[in-house]
Amino acid sequence: MTVHVGLTQFLVVSAILFSLGIFGVMTRKNAIMVLMGIELILNAANINFVAFTRFGLMNLSGQVTAVFVIILAAAEAAVLLAIVLNMFQQINTVNVDEVDKLKN
Amino acid sequence: MQYQFLGIGYLTWITFLPLIGMAVVLLIPKSNINAMKWTALAATILQLVLAAIIWVNFKPSLSGINDPNGFQFVEKTRWIDLPGVAWFGHVAVDYFLGIDGLSLPMVMLTALISFVGVIASWNIGKSQKGYFALYLLLDTGMMGVFVALDMFLFYVFWELMLLPMYFLIGIWGGPRREYAAIKFFLYTLLGSVLILLVMLGLYFSVNVTDPATGQAMHTFDMLAMMNPQNYDPHALFAGIGTYWRYVAFIALFIGFAIKVPIFPFHTWLPDAHVEAPTAISVILAGVLLKMGTYGFLRISFPIFPDAVLKFSYALAILGFINIVYGALCAMAQTDFKKLIAYSSISHMGVVLLGIAALNTQGVAGGVLQMFNHGVVTAMLFLIVGVIYDRAHTRGVNDFGGLANQMPVYTGIMTVAFFAAIGLPGLSEFISELLSYLGAFQTFRWIAIFSSIGIVLTAGYMLWTLQRVFLGQLPEKWKGLTDVNGRELVSLVPLMVVVILLGVFPSIMLHPMSATLNNLVDFIHKVGTGMTALK
Amino acid sequence: MNWYDILFYAFALITVVSAAGVVLSRNIVYAAFSLLFTFFGVAALYVLLSADFLAITQILLYVGGVLVLIVFGVMLTNRANKVEVKHGGLTLAPAVLVAGVIAGTLIGVLTTTKWPAASFEPYEETARPLGALLMTQFVLPFELASVLLLVALVGAVIIARREKARRV
């Protein structure tokens, strides 16, 4: 295998990360765990952006986008944790499948 | 512009003064009823003063009708300007006010009757705030109808006056007020719909050059609608004597006829009159009925002169029916107000007969009759109001011998009754004379048959006079008091007008003659296609 | 195989394995720690992709910010660790299936796609041009992002501080 590490390898790593994130989101009940899954997904996406920038398929704006994604993730994490705390106070659970008041 | 006060034209002032009054009335606390009354009175007095100023500055030589330069006190600004509206294209509505010899008497009448009406409203018993606010709104609507020259604006005022009237009858009226108010409202609304349809039809048929942009556009300007050359040749109402123009004329006629009211659209009137409070009856008979005939002369006749010429015979026959039928129905009534309501129908028939004649004397007689009937009927309703306030009954047969008990009242009433009969020396004689003279020239036999109405009117009026005022006074009315100062203030000005116009009709006829001559000339020239079409 | 490749595979492995640890761990604290390694791995990958600024940011923000927040959340909501991290509404099998299908699809697509001839450009410092870009071309998103952060900050505080409402 003389192939040097190139774009494809990075993308594959990103895809695996993404799938793992999806899997986490799908299987976990704990909201915090779901959040972690989402973070994985976001990181996967970021790897893509940066990789595309590096291999000349995107100019520097790919990195800029990644910066914004990070910012978004931070904000999202803050808000989500606040929600989780609130939810915990209100109904004493952090399991998302128990939050189904809107149903029925 | 010359005739302005605070940079605002006289006509705007005279139209919206009551609205200012209404705003003030609404601001007055509910408990201070006197302040409301005086505010309303002040608004109407100012209006009357303004009307007098307009009267003095009016130039009788100008012709009006279809001539934009013939109007006076003109105010014209763009009111609504929407460059692109689906279906309608460029919609431009002008705030276009102006008066000519046709509207001047009506403006005077409205100012006078509104003033008298406030005085007659002095003893309104409940929710005075609402009453006076609506009353002043009504006043604005009425005045607006008579000064608007843009059809859209006209229609807005026309509808504006409908709503307060509905509430004034429906809230402050007699026992069957809801029925009467709804009947009035629906009936008039039916007419309004027809007017609206024709208005839209006209709007799409007329093309003028927009002075601002130089592009062709539709317009609601009545004066533009009168010029056959402004019609798009392919439009619905284009041409002279075409089918749809007749249809439109009939629709418009019904719309206005309901207001007049013309047989067989008249049955809302007795109900509305009977149930309405005195002041509203006064306004209703004094001003509102005139809007119908004013609409004929201002809109129907000059815009559809061909149709007028075609249908004038039918109009005259309707006038005849109104006269005789109204008089006969009045004779059978025992309710004083209903009797006068039917007499109004009869007298408005004279207007119709006169204007259908389409000659100078007939139209002048018709317009003068509009004014005179307004004044005289207002007097008659005030008179009924006086007696109703005291005796709480309007049954003609319940009374008798009031002449001794209430001599001043009887004197004033006699003048009003004889004016209604058409006694020479009092105003209605002149207008009936001119109307009949005009009608006789055009429709000899209809005029002759209509003159039966002269006898019938004398019959029911004198019979009523006898039943109410002559004979022995029943014991129960021994306590009735004669007219008081407030009632005199409302009655005497009207009486003076009645006598003055009876002796010097020129006061009123002179300012309107140039306009009406132009109208007659216009109808005959355009209606027979003498003016070349595009 | 050069150092670059070796380093890539090493860090890729760390990243993927720790990520798997995150999603598979039954204990939430372990999961959090695994996430830490994942973030580090990704940061390393950024370095390999010559995104120096991003790598620093990744460590500062994710490790120093997000992860700390997550740990706080874990501590505040897990009463004495006793909460077992249960698997959710979906049983494992369909989840594995779906994730597998996605992964397969993505990898399949990625490997079969003929990417344009990639020019492997030499390393350049990215902090400066990134800053310039943020202040010029992306100034509006930048400002929006700052506003968003502020809103999130305030919102988070308000939501978290809300009085305990009546239970239904």
Place this chain on the structure above:
Amino acid sequence: MASTESLLLNLALAVLFLPLAGFALLIFFGKKIPRQDLVETGILFTALAISIYIMVQKVFFVSAPTIDLTFKWLDLGAVAGQQGFSIDLGIAIDNIAAIMLVVVTLISSLVHTFSLAYMEGDVRYTRYYAYLGLFSFSMLGIVLSNNLLMIYVFWELVGISSYLLIGHWYEKKSASDASKKAFIVNRVGDVGFFIGIMIVFTSLHTFLLRDVFGGIAAQHLTGPLLTAAGILIFCGAVGKSAQFPLHVWLPDAMEGPTPVSALIHAATMVAAGVYLVARIFPMLTAEALTVIAYIGAITAFIAATIAVTQNDIKKVLAYSTISQLGYMIMALGVDAYSAGFFHLVTHAAFKAGLFLASGSVIYAMHHEQDMRNMGGLRKKMPITYWAFVIFSLSISGIPFTSGFLSKDSILAGALAYGLLTGNYLIPIIGYLVVFLTAAYMFRLIIMTFHGEPRDHHKYEHAKESPKVMTVPLIVLASLSIFVFYSFNPFNPEKGWFLQAVQQPASVVPAAQSYGFDQPVNDVQVTSPQQQPNAAELSVEAQKTETTRYEEAMEAVHYPGLALSLTLAVLGILAAFVVYDWKKIDAEKLKQRVKPVYTFLYNKWYFDELYDATAVAGTLLLSKSLAWFDGHVIDGVVNGAATLTRLWSTLSGKFDHYIVDGLVNFSAWFTGFLGKATRRVQTGKVQTYIVFALLGVIVIFYVFRQF
């Protein structure tokens, strides 16, 4: 204009407006003025003095036939290119107007004087004088108007004053009924008048009489329309002068105070009809005149027959008035213009006198009007009695009275008319009425003044009336003597009066006129329309050779005179035979001709006829129309409303069950679907993600391009 003429015009205006000023004064300030009655009476005497001056000046010193003052009252301008519309009004004084001025003011002032005593203490004394002032103003207006419109205006105004005065005691139902009846019946005639005016104006565009005549002479209005116009204007006279068939109001009008009856319903207002016909005389065609003559003759006959049977003293006089008015109308109809007008003037004096004298009797008898309760008053009231006799002789046409002069002229005219046209019915009726007149008048005198008193209580209290009442009687009685009109007691032709009142020439086309004024020899040549000025023409005609009419008059004058005198004396004799000397029992006579008597006593059942037809018909029509209005027309309106409501109910049902049903069904269906698929909706975020991702994958595989 000469200064005398303008002075006369100004004076005439003063005469016209003085009574109006009095009216206004009394109406508005009546209570504040002391002796309001004297104010109004003084005004009338001033007017009388001025009128006499005007008459003397006009008749004897001013040469122009008419003094005219015209002004533009109304100008409506003109429609471009057409004749303009304007109305000119004005006053004119010619000889008949000047004479009428004196007649009106004279009678009016005497009546005012008489009323001072007669109406004393009345509840509405001030009002009474005010209305008298209004009446005088209106009546003078008719006299002075030079145009049809003003005549019509004042015509209505006298109508209204008459209405107010008849209804003076309006507490009595009969009085207010009578006033209403008078006004409405007059209105019927006035409508005809009005239509006539409209015909004239529409054809000639003027109301001014001189222009009307000018226009007719210029043939702008001819043929049947001209005849119709004449007859229609005459309708006004029919109403006001109480001619058949509109005579029914006048007897009822006796409900008013007796002086009012004397002034309005005997001397002046009712004579206005005759005056009107005289005014429009030149425009009347032969057909119109024939109609007028017949109406007059029929009226004279009907009224005279009724008068014979009546017992109420005022009713007798009222029918007598109608009868005499019929005479005047008939005179005008038979082309005896001067005679008709002459009789109008003389009749004004003696009939006013008769009414005032009867008023005096009624006053003495404490408002007793039934002659059957009177009798023997001759000794108690000598002045009244002798005045009454003089008036009666005058009305009966006994020589040396004014009535003889005028009546004789009329009869001669009628006879000449019969001679010229072969139409003898009119003179026959005329002579018959002479007999009847004499009979009922002396029946009245005998029943009232002769014989034994029937009601002794009232008789005891009766006494001669005070001076303010007797002096007017004496004045009027003296005016019933021939010398005031002509120095020749048997032929008035050369007297100043008939010299002053010359018949105006007809302006109608020759084919439509009687043609009496054409020369004997040459019937066809002169056509009057070539000479526009009617008044000049009449003067011309008098100067030229003898006309056919004059020839006929010449022939019948003395025979006619003898005949009428004989009949009058016979009538008086008959009255004496039956009522004074009782040679024939009146009761037996009544029994013998009972059907006729009943018919006459009930006034030919005119009132009943009108009540049953016109009045009841109108009321029935009005009731049924009101029903029609309330039930049919309003029913249609309300029916439309009901239908709309029904429709709205139906559409409401439709809306509820069909439209809304569809909506509900779709909602239900959606709900059903929802229920069916709600299992998918777990409420768990993860599930959604799975589905979303599955969706993405599916889409990917569906759309992939390899």
